[in-house]
Amino acid sequence: MNDNIPAIRNALYPQLQNIKFSTFLFNITPEDEIILNRFVGTTIRGGLGYSFKKVVCIFKDKTKCSDCILSNECSYSILFESKLQNSTATLKTSNIPRPYIIDIANNHKKTVYNKNEYLPLQLTLIGNAIKYLPYFFLSLQTLGQTGFGYQRKNFTIESILQK
Numbered sequence: 001m002n003d004n005i006p007a008i009r010n011a012l013y014p015q016l017q018n019i020k021f022s023t024f025l026f027n028i029t030p031e032d033e034i035i036l037n038r039f040v041g042t043t044i045r046g047g048l049g050y051s052f053k054k055v056v057c058i059f060k061d062k063t064k065c066s067d068c069i070l071s072n073e074c075s076y077s078i079l080f081e082s083k084l085q086n087s088t089a090t091l092k093t094s095n096i097p098r099p100y101i102i103d104i105a106n107n108h109k110k111t112v113y114n115k116n117e118y119l120p121l122q123l124t125l126i127g128n129a130i131k132y133l134p135y136f137f138l139s140l141q142t143l144g145q146t147g148f149g150y151q152r153k154n155f156t157i158e159s160i161l162q163k
Helices: 005-012 040-056 075-080 127-146
Strands: 021-030 100-104 119-126 155-162
Touching (some): 021 127, 040 127, 075 127, 119 127, 127 155
Antiparallel strands (some): 021 119, 021 155, 100 119
16 A cells, blocks of 8 residues: 555645544454455445444334434434535535445455455545444444355454554
């Protein structure tokens, strides 16, 4: 990874100087062989989102966050269903970019992970989302216990490193 990225970002986009980024590398290991489709990041994001909602939602009977009275304060709603609030902008969508990036570190084409082989998952949290790291950890741990991918394979978190 290029250590000059913050300097390059600041030179090109000085307005981003005050935005904080924190990147974490989760080394997860399958308990059995995991076969994923070619959209590994999407599979993990979907499983993580489902697990995140399961971990934090106190109104399990609600199917839509927009119907919940706590949606403006809920960590799941803030991170996974971010919407523009009270904006006068004339945009075609009310969705805003999510304040995190999920990436399979240095292994975009790999789809088969053997038992006890590291699957490196990189999570970059942006701005206020950094404070939600414990929720991401709990959600990833829960996902490992319930399984993910079309075969619902389990995994464990072996280590977390801040980059």
